[in-house]
Amino acid sequence: MKIEMKSVRKLRVHWPVASETFSRLAKGDVEAFRDEAGVVALLQAVSESPDLGDFGNYRHVFESGLGFEGFTCTEGANPTLGQVGQQTISPTFVFTTYFDAALDDAAVERFLQQIVDIHPWEVPVIELTGPISVSSTALPAVFASEAAS
Template sequence: MKIEMKAVRKLRVHWPIAPETFSRLAKGDAAAFKEEAGIVALLQALSESPDLGDFGNYRHVFESGLGFEGFTSAEGANPTLGEVGQETISPTFVFTTYFDAALPDAAVERCLQHIVDIHPWEVPVIELTGPISVSHTALPVFESRAAS
């Protein structure tokens, strides 16, 4: 089988979560995905955009990880968590998905704006790469059955 590559852009969003959700996810409790309101909203945004996470036979593909965000809010900030001048550490859900690199800028901007609109942070951490390549090859059904 020849591996085919596809030009995509990577979208990564850092999303604060409750310490209890962090602990549950770290233990492998996937039900926590459906019980944390922020994660539910983020995954809903993914499912509403057919351009995000499109891998041919697989739709709404994403990856996630857990981590921590650290920040100190400066004067003039209106922090969701912590206080101005205080160092804050937040448990974080890191969501990554991909979309076709040829997607028009207007569609990308609409998607990003939707995420900003639902994100609880005053200044959300959203990463968007330039084009990168990912594998895009899927075995046809008849080939995978023949190998069994």
């Protein structure tokens, strides 16, 4: 089998969820995605951005995980959760997707701004990598040998 690689950038967003949603997701209840308004808004934003999660015959590809965010708000903060001077721990949905590394900066800025606009945190945690390689296709060996001929 021949594996072809594609140059992409990774986008990871940390999104707070209700404790009940976190518990349901941890138990494998995928319906919990539909009951969490913030996650629904995030997935809708991805579905409206054709460049996000494009893997040829598969669109809107993403990975997710569960975790916790911890932070302490300082003076001047306007927190959605927690209080100034108090350490806060929040159940978190960690969303990861990919997009073509050659995508122009204006398009990247548009979907980052869309995520910031719908994110509930005053300062959302959004990670954006430089180019990395991921597998984009896997061809059976017979096709790979024919292609090489």
